[in-house]
Amino acid sequence: MKAPVRACCGVLSLVASAHAFAAPQGPAGPDELRPKLEAHEADEQSLPESSVPTPHAPWSGQTARTVAPGDWEIGVFAPLRYGLTERVELSTHALANLLMPNLTAKVLWRASEHLVLSSEHTLAYPTPLIETLSRAGTGGLWAEETVTPTIVAFHSHVLATWLPEGLPRAPSTEDRRHALTARAGVRAAASFGRANLTTADLWYLYERTAHWVNGATLDATLAAEGPIAGPFDYFADVTLFVLLGGEYEDGSPVWNHSAGLAWRAGSSVRVEAGWWLSAGDFPGPDDWQLLPRFDVAFRW
Amino acid sequence: MRRVMSWRALGLIATVASGGCEAWDVFDTQFEPVEPAVMYADRTPEPATAPNGSLRVMNWNVKYGGGRLDFFFDCHGNRGVMKAAEVRAHLDGIAAKIREVDPDVLFVQEVDVASKRSAYIDQVQYLLDHTDLNHAAYASQWRADFVPSDGVGRVDSGQAVLSRWPLHDAKRLALPLVGEYDALKRYFYLQRALLEARVEVPGVEGGLWTVVVHTEAYSHDGTKERQIALFEQHLDQLAAEGKTFVAGGDLNTLPPGSDKVQDFPDAVCTDQAYRDDDYSQEADVLAGLYAKYDPETPLADYQADNAAYFTHTVDGRAFWNRKLDYLFTNGRFVPGSGVTFQDEFDGPGCEAGTCLPTMPLSDHAPVAVDLELAP
Numbered sequence: 001m002k003a004p005v006r007a008c009c010g011v012l013s014l015v016a017s018a019h020a021f022a023a024p025q026g027p028a029g030p031d032e033l034r035p036k037l038e039a040h041e042a043d044e045q046s047l048p049e050s051s052v053p054t055p056h057a058p059w060s061g062q063t064a065r066t067v068a069p070g071d072w073e074i075g076v077f078a079p080l081r082y083g084l085t086e087r088v089e090l091s092t093h094a095l096a097n098l099l100m101p102n103l104t105a106k107v108l109w110r111a112s113e114h115l116v117l118s119s120e121h122t123l124a125y126p127t128p129l130i131e132t133l134s135r136a137g138t139g140g141l142w143a144e145e146t147v148t149p150t151i152v153a154f155h156s157h158v159l160a161t162w163l164p165e166g167l168p169r170a171p172s173t174e175d176r177r178h179a180l181t182a183r184a185g186v187r188a189a190a191s192f193g194r195a196n197l198t199t200a201d202l203w204y205l206y207e208r209t210a211h212w213v214n215g216a217t218l219d220a221t222l223a224a225e226g227p228i229a230g231p232f233d234y235f236a237d238v239t240l241f242v243l244l245g246g247e248y249e250d251g252s253p254v255w256n257h258s259a260g261l262a263w264r265a266g267s268s269v270r271v272e273a274g275w276w277l278s279a280g281d282f283p284g285p286d287d288w289q290l291l292p293r294f295d296v297a298f299r300w
Numbered sequence: 301m302r303r304v305m306s307w308r309a310l311g312l313i314a315t316v317a318s319g320g321c322e323a324w325d326v327f328d329t330q331f332e333p334v335e336p337a338v339m340y341a342d343r344t345p346e347p348a349t350a351p352n353g354s355l356r357v358m359n360w361n362v363k364y365g366g367g368r369l370d371f372f373f374d375c376h377g378n379r380g381v382m383k384a385a386e387v388r389a390h391l392d393g394i395a396a397k398i399r400e401v402d403p404d405v406l407f408v409q410e411v412d413v414a415s416k417r418s419a420y421i422d423q424v425q426y427l428l429d430h431t432d433l434n435h436a437a438y439a440s441q442w443r444a445d446f447v448p449s450d451g452v453g454r455v456d457s458g459q460a461v462l463s464r465w466p467l468h469d470a471k472r473l474a475l476p477l478v479g480e481y482d483a484l485k486r487y488f489y490l491q492r493a494l495l496e497a498r499v500e501v502p503g504v505e506g507g508l509w510t511v512v513v514h515t516e517a518y519s520h521d522g523t524k525e526r527q528i529a530l531f532e533q534h535l536d537q538l539a540a541e542g543k544t545f546v547a548g549g550d551l552n553t554l555p556p557g558s559d560k561v562q563d564f565p566d567a568v569c570t571d572q573a574y575r576d577d578d579y580s581q582e583a584d585v586l587a588g589l590y591a592k593y594d595p596e597t598p599l600a601d602y603q604a605d606n607a608a609y610f611t612h613t614v615d616g617r618a619f620w621n622r623k624l625d626y627l628f629t630n631g632r633f634v635p636g637s638g639v640t641f642q643d644e645f646d647g648p649g650c651e652a653g654t655c656l657p658t659m660p661l662s663d664h665a666p667v668a669v670d671l672e673l674a675p
Contacts, residue, residue, distance in 0.1 A: 141448060144450065
């Protein structure tokens with residue numbers, strides 16, 4: 001019963017402490033970041049070349065880096081991101097909030113010449129979404145008979161990004177460099193009340209929502225990105241989900257892989273196209289599916 | 301006008317989406333016109349001796365191990381997904397009844413092999429492992445990675461033939477789809493088929509051919525009649541080739557000369573698309589099969605007392621009220637051997653009511669009959 005409360009307060013206190021940590025009058029952060037905090041008060045264009053690296057990056061979805069304070073990003077499928085402080089990026093799947101309130105905080109912990117460490121914490125309330133989609137007829141992803149519990153879902157991941165060329169010395173919308181990111185953590189959920197909820201047994205949804213029913217899923221990702229030529233970048237990642245508990249799962253692995261090209265159409269638009277593969281131990285026979293991946297993202 | 305436009309736009313989107321789904325078959329719902337059947341073997345096979353003058357064939361629509369739970373599409377309840385324990389309990393009852401009847405060849409319809417609604421239990425394998433039957437061939441007629449409607453989710457359900465003896469040449473032959481549905485519904489909807497297989501019966505030259513069918517329940521555009529006509533044509537072809545067959549299944553229509561042909565009391569769906577209780581336009585659709593082939597229940601017997609041979613009701617609190625399930629052969633059934641297992645009194649040795657009742661096990665009653673083998 002207490003788990004979600006602890007998790008909720010944990011996320012909020014984490015954000016609050018990180019926010020205070022980043023404020024000029026707050027407790028000192030890592031030495032290499034402190035000059036950057038002062039520098040950011042000036043106009044980005046007039047920033048002098050700093051002797052310390054900046055941990056910020058445009059299009060920060062797959063890295064431990066965060067968007068710069070005050071910057072916004074959104075994609076058709078990617079979440080809305082906002083740089084709250086030097087150390088905290090907030091994000092949310094904006095449209096999903098209509099039925100599933102959700103908030104993610106990425107907290108930057110350490111940035112050195114080649115390495116950035118951060119953590120990411122999500123709090124979501126999927127109960128209204130499940131209740132809406134538990135219906136007769138088309139669009140009923142769950143059976144009408146479904147009794148949905150009150151579910152509080154929380155994810156916590158640590159991220160480490162290694163940049164062989166090192167971090168840039170100043171934030172730039174043109175920042176494009178190779179990066180290798182490892183991400184690992186847990187998706188957990190606490191349920192309250194009587195329920196007969198089942199998993200959503202469709203690739204992509206299944207591995208990302210099974211913890212609503214089963215309690216917990218571990219996942220680990222390895223992602224790479226960087227420039228190829230001209231305005232084109234590459235991206236590739238592989239994720240292992242290990243689903244714990246449940247009626248059909250017993251630590252069953254599900255793999256996701258995606259890769260493709262990103263076109264930076266100017267400094268504020270990014271178009272992604274590629275493929276997405278899901279394979280593994282789904283309920284019933286093992287299965288796999290290959291689908292196109294596409295997104296258009298904007299920043300300002 | 302705006303509403304009309306928006307509905308047109310939605311229709312266009314649905315058409316494009318379904319076209320994309322069909323072209324790529326993202327949800328794996330499509331079948332080839334002819335496909336090999338999926339073959340099974342008992343994990344602990346029982347010895348199978350040669351038949352002694354006859355063999356017993358049984359047919360049963362087993363309602364995917366749903367017993368008498370009231371599922372949403374029957375409009376008696378809102379169940380959509382079962383727990384594994386519920387499915388196993390129903391399958392144990394079905395397997396016990398099969399062991400009691402002791403068929404040599406079994407036809408089953410609505411048998412799930414990988415469906416969310418039945419807890420992903422492979423029911424063909426389960427029945428093989430819990431009966432004296434050793435081999436099976438399965439043909440799906442409803443398969444989708446995910447049906448985004450009514451919480452159906454993943455489904456793989458169809459028909460199977462199970463046998464004491466090995467099966468060969470098993471294949472799935474597609475039947476026409478329901479034409480009245482829009483493209484999106486058709487993409488995710490059931491795709492009916494014939495399952496054909498040859499049983500290697502010891503001592504029977506050429507073996508015994510079997511054909512299992514489960515025709516459409518809800519069409520109003522003549523699809524069911526076309527499917528039954530193709531079933532009949534296929535049997536005619538087997539007969540013309542000199543092959544001995546037993547064929548049958550759930551034909552979803554009544555025998556000729558049925559006293560009651562519409563307004564059955566258990567049909568409570570208000571949506572006309574899912575009403576299946578008006579057979580008044582199908583009076584003679586089985587006449588050809590009865591005329592050419594030997595049925596498990598002689599037509600004269602049925603016409604003399606319809607109720608004794610009823611095999612279906614969706615209301616588990618009532619009793620069987622129509623006959624939908626059949627067996628036919630171009631050989632000869634042992635006269636008087638046909639049994640409709642309506643309750644605990646039906647079947648050899650059951651006169652004292654000592655046999656397993658079937659009403660709790662499915663919304664269909666099984667039928668069985670003995671096939672004479674040529675000396």
